[in-house]
Amino acid sequence: MKSYNHRQIEGRWQKVWAQKKLNCVNDRSRKKKFYALVEFPYPSGEGVHVGHVRGYTAMDVVARKRRAEGYEVLYPMGWDAFGLPTENYALKTGLPPQLITKRNTTRYRKQLQSLGFSFDWSREINTTDPNYYRFTQWLFLQFFKRGLAYKAKVPINWCPKDKIGLANEEVIDGKCERCGTVVEMRDKEQWMLAITKYADRLDRELDLVDYPESIKTQQRNWIGRSEGVEIGFKIINPTPPPLPEGEGEFGYQTTDPKTWLVLQEKVKEMRQSPTRAEDLLWQAVRNNLSGCHFRRQHIIGKFIVDFVCLEKKLVVEVDGDIHDFQKESDQERTNFLEQKGFKVIRFKNEKVIGNGVLVVAEINEALEALSFGEGWGGVDSIKVFTTRPETIFGATFIARHGKTDRFTGEYAINPANQEKLPIWEAEYVMGDVGTGVIMGVPAHDERDLAFAKKHNLSLVDKPLVDKDEIIKLVGGKKVTTYKLRDWVFSRQRYWGEPIPLIYCQKCNEWWSVPDKDLPVELPKIKKYQPTDNGESPLASVGSWVKAKCPKCGGPARRETDTMPNWAGSSWYYIAYLMSEKIKTKNLKFSTFNLKHWLPVDWYNGGTEHTTLHLLYSRFWHKVLNDLKLVPGKEPYQKRTSHGFILAQNGEKMSKSRGNVVNPDDIVRRFGADTLRVYEMFMGPFDQAISWNEDGLIGSRRFLERVWKLVQSAKRKTCLTVGQAKNFESPLLNQTIKKVGDDIEQMKFNTAISSLMILLNSLEKESAVSIATMKVFLKLLSPFAPHLTDELWHELGEKKSIHLAPWSRELKTQNSKIKVRIVIQINGKVRDILEVENDLSEKELTGLAMNQPKVKIWINGKSIQKTIFIPNRLINFVVDNN
RNA sequence: GCCCGAGUGGCGGAAUUGGUAUACGCGCACGACUUAAAAUCGUGUCCCGUCAGGGAUGUGGGUUCGACUCCCACCUCGGGCACCA
Numbered sequence: 001m002k003s004y005n006h007r008q009i010e011g012r013w014q015k016v017w018a019q020k021k022l023n024c025v026n027d028r029s030r031k032k033k034f035y036a037l038v039e040f041p042y043p044s045g046e047g048v049h050v051g052h053v054r055g056y057t058a059m060d061v062v063a064r065k066r067r068a069e070g071y072e073v074l075y076p077m078g079w080d081a082f083g084l085p086t087e088n089y090a091l092k093t094g095l096p097p098q099l100i101t102k103r104n105t106t107r108y109r110k111q112l113q114s115l116g117f118s119f120d121w122s123r124e125i126n127t128t129d130p131n132y133y134r135f136t137q138w139l140f141l142q143f144f145k146r147g148l149a150y151k152a153k154v155p156i157n158w159c160p161k162d163k164i165g166l167a168n169e170e171v172i173d174g175k176c177e178r179c180g181t182v183v184e185m186r187d188k189e190q191w192m193l194a195i196t197k198y199a200d201r202l203d204r205e206l207d208l209v210d211y212p213e214s215i216k217t218q219q220r221n222w223i224g225r226s227e228g229v230e231i232g233f234k235i236i237n238p239t240p241p242p243l244p245e246g247e248g249e250f251g252y253q254t255t256d257p258k259t260w261l262v263l264q265e266k267v268k269e270m271r272q273s274p275t276r277a278e279d280l281l282w283q284a285v286r287n288n289l290s291g292c293h294f295r296r297q298h299i300i301g302k303f304i305v306d307f308v309c310l311e312k313k314l315v316v317e318v319d320g321d322i323h324d325f326q327k328e329s330d331q332e333r334t335n336f337l338e339q340k341g342f343k344v345i346r347f348k349n350e351k352v353i354g355n356g357v358l359v360v361a362e363i364n365e366a367l368e369a370l371s372f373g374e375g376w377g378g379v380d381s382i383k384v385f386t387t388r389p390e391t392i393f394g395a396t397f398i399a400r401h402g403k404t405d406r407f408t409g410e411y412a413i414n415p416a417n418q419e420k421l422p423i424w425e426a427e428y429v430m431g432d433v434g435t436g437v438i439m440g441v442p443a444h445d446e447r448d449l450a451f452a453k454k455h456n457l458s459l460v461d462k463p464l465v466d467k468d469e470i471i472k473l474v475g476g477k478k479v480t481t482y483k484l485r486d487w488v489f490s491r492q493r494y495w496g497e498p499i500p501l502i503y504c505q506k507c508n509e510w511w512s513v514p515d516k517d518l519p520v521e522l523p524k525i526k527k528y529q530p531t532d533n534g535e536s537p538l539a540s541v542g543s544w545v546k547a548k549c550p551k552c553g554g555p556a557r558r559e560t561d562t563m564p565n566w567a568g569s570s571w572y573y574i575a576y577l578m579s580e581k582i583k584t585k586n587l588k589f590s591t592f593n594l595k596h597w598l599p600v601d602w603y604n605g606g607t608e609h610t611t612l613h614l615l616y617s618r619f620w621h622k623v624l625n626d627l628k629l630v631p632g633k634e635p636y637q638k639r640t641s642h643g644f645i646l647a648q649n650g651e652k653m654s655k656s657r658g659n660v661v662n663p664d665d666i667v668r669r670f671g672a673d674t675l676r677v678y679e680m681f682m683g684p685f686d687q688a689i690s691w692n693e694d695g696l697i698g699s700r701r702f703l704e705r706v707w708k709l710v711q712s713a714k715r716k717t718c719l720t721v722g723q724a725k726n727f728e729s730p731l732l733n734q735t736i737k738k739v740g741d742d743i744e745q746m747k748f749n750t751a752i753s754s755l756m757i758l759l760n761s762l763e764k765e766s767a768v769s770i771a772t773m774k775v776f777l778k779l780l781s782p783f784a785p786h787l788t789d790e791l792w793h794e795l796g797e798k799k800s801i802h803l804a805p806w807s808r809e810l811k812t813q814n815s816k817i818k819v820r821i822v823i824q825i826n827g828k829v830r831d832i833l834e835v836e837n838d839l840s841e842k843e844l845t846g847l848a849m850n851q852p853k854v855k856i857w858i859n860g861k862s863i864q865k866t867i868f869i870p871n872r873l874i875n876f877v878v879d880n881n
Numbered sequence: 882g883c884c885c886g887a888g889u890g891g892c893g894g895a896a897u898u899g900g901u902a903u904a905c906g907c908g909c910a911c912g913a914c915u916u917a918a919a920a921u922c923g924u925g926u927c928c929c930g931u932c933a934g935g936g937a938u939g940u941g942g943g944u945u946c947g948a949c950u951c952c953c954a955c956c957u958c959g960g961g962c963a964c965c966a
Contacts, residue, residue, distance in 0.1 A: 213885090214884095214885050214886070215885095217884070217885060218884085218885070218961065218962090221883090221884060221885090221961080221962065222961090222962080224962090224965065226965070226966090228966080384966090385966070386966060387965090387966065388966075399966095427964085428964045428966095429964080429966080430964070430965070430966090433964095433965050433966070434965080434966065437966095438966045439966085440966095441966090445966065446882095447964060447966080448966080481965090483962090483965065607960075607961090608960095610961090611961080611962095644960095681893090681905085681906070682893065682894090682906095683893060683894060684894080686886095687886085687887080687959095688959070688960085689893075689894095690893085692892080692893065692907080694892085694893090694906095694907050694908075695892095695893065695906070695907060697906095697907075698893095698905090698906045698907055699906085701906090702906085704921095738897095749893095749894075749895085749905085749906095750894095750895070750896095750904090750905080752905080752906090753894095753895075753904070753905035753906075754904095754905085755905095756904095756905055756906075757904075757905065760905090820901080822900070822901050824900085824901090824946080824947075825946095826946065826947085827900095827945090827946050827947035828947085829901055832901070864946085865946065866946095867900090867946055867947080869900060872897095872900060872901095873900050873901085873947090875900080875946055875947065876946090877946045877947095
């Protein structure tokens, strides 16, 4: 071959490597293991991004170096294929997501293979493969069985026009991405994972791993551990709050008068025809609890309660059978009443009829408990969270979370000095931080100050005191709080893992789908549109939803929510180790491989995943570790991140901007090796950088010059002479060291620049030995695997360059090396001397003093001090008069 | 507002962690080869100055024999969190 032609080289070597199974890993190898991991891509319709190439090349370089160092290296690849874009594409086109995914992964695989990455493709995984998500579901059930998965009401983004719940990323400026309608918040019952139970460990155990400080900081900020003190403040109420308008002294007005009138009609009707149980209970409370005035069928808010004692704020409800079917609305009603400060107790009809005495006793008990409260609200104290308890003497008000700023009419007593502090509701106080209540110290805290000034509250003039002392004085309790919230694990979508639970009405209970029935497979459907009450599209597949209760065998229904796409990626590093098990449908975890390969030794990925994905998968790993399913507390020993690649103009690459660089195009025109070398050379690996096609040309030229140099080395006859000469070259040794060190630190740009320096120098030699050329090729091989293997064979080698050991620094025969010594006078460079290495200060001073330039500068002045750095510098400090 | 990170030629960026600032690459200029162009190769390329020398690493101070590197204050840009008590 006359000139470097990447098209003839690259495909051919890729085939050879695949045939010889160069990258297939032996789980039972005696060699030291090395698990190299990169984030598996989401196979979108856009194809591989040059940003993927950056991260994958980097780990490929590391993996190839480790293999050459004698490690058994696992470097796997797969597809994180569940997610919204595919579902949206399915909605638009009507094509099944399964088909879209298949197309996209086929394309991605081809693209990645064309780049010559040393992935072990025999372990390829796909999160949307039912065999894969059988495990994801099974793992979820382990969480569920340990009480780490629970249902809770959570506000979701709701588009009232499209009638669907939206993911956060589908809400742009508070509006629906598709139709532009303003998004509302709606409460919806969702499955949650109790990640906050692991908050402390997720924070503390960061000490065990080798992540850059910036990533640890980001994770810690996200977890938001904060140590503070909870202090109880007694509430007093010298004057009742202003009476709400309405029915009477203790009335509570409904939201609008019309509703109230309608309710009033209903009340009359209900009073006229009470149920038997209601009637019995009414007699009982009137006769036996005469100390307390009860009312029947009373309107509070938009609800009609059965019995109420307004003075003590006690509500008694009598439930008929119908209540079994309206648990949710009953709960809503209870929540509302409790918010208003009422205590609610419920009795079943049968109980009232069967044992009225017991019911009355229970009501009495509740009343007595309430009478201890001094308050209007039935609450006698309020808990305040603070990280600065020592400022308590400065507190002038108390603020709890509210939608508008207003005085509640209540007062609290400062436990430190018994001062009376007004209780306010304030917008700036957040309901879910600490206890949702703060003490206002309008001096040290600027928001407290601003709030106090605005509402004319008094400002601080009290001294501060010692911290621990004050906690004792006021009876405070040290508590640790976290910013981290539990993980909303439900999605009302089709394209995700179905949550494998069944609800039985009769048992009134959620049950796990039995292991033998896993996976709960996604049914094939025609419409991917969510239902208009916000349920997943799965909810409309009647035959799929209908199930048998695993406990009682009665009729039951499946959960129709699916998991978020973080689920499959939370354990994929484990899945690679069990890819055989996944294929054979064996539900058991294969612990041998896990013990052998975990933890991941080096995990590289994008900076955008340093909080959520990393945190979630660390959480899963810890839970699985507690269940003895995986070894070790942490999944990833070392984490690095690569910077974004931006478009040439510095903008984000996107289809809509039309500035996407297609790797296929680069591979065709310049070759995979050029692309790889360029991406490693373009700039510091961890920083964002703009694409620049001019830079690509430099990398291509570099490879062409390597090609030419090998051709000329082959032609020259005086090989033996050249061999001796170049093997002693200090530059060659320097380069071996530099490339090796730089790869370890991911300073790929300088690794390549040092190879360029060596090449420049070799080109100037009259002859370069084959042996030197081989060292050079080996150092370059992780970056440009195709070209180097080709040239390696041209130099007479029979086996692949990728099987050859990593180059070591060579012991030089001649220890006398020339070094350049800088001569300074008062810190300024005045001359440079080229001398033998390891000269002493005395020898060097003698030499330097004889230099004409030095003589001129010293010129009779006395030397005050000499600074000597061996093999580098000598500095004379002279009097400057 | 808080927490990370970064400011060096026309451009991407080096600098052994306090010791020759501008390596390497791109671009540009000139030269060689060519009928010519491309490609390739060679030489040059921070600023002022003919030289000697002087000045430059966002700005202003400081420490040091010596500062891109350490300290203080400020400015600009990128990323993350955002009323976090």
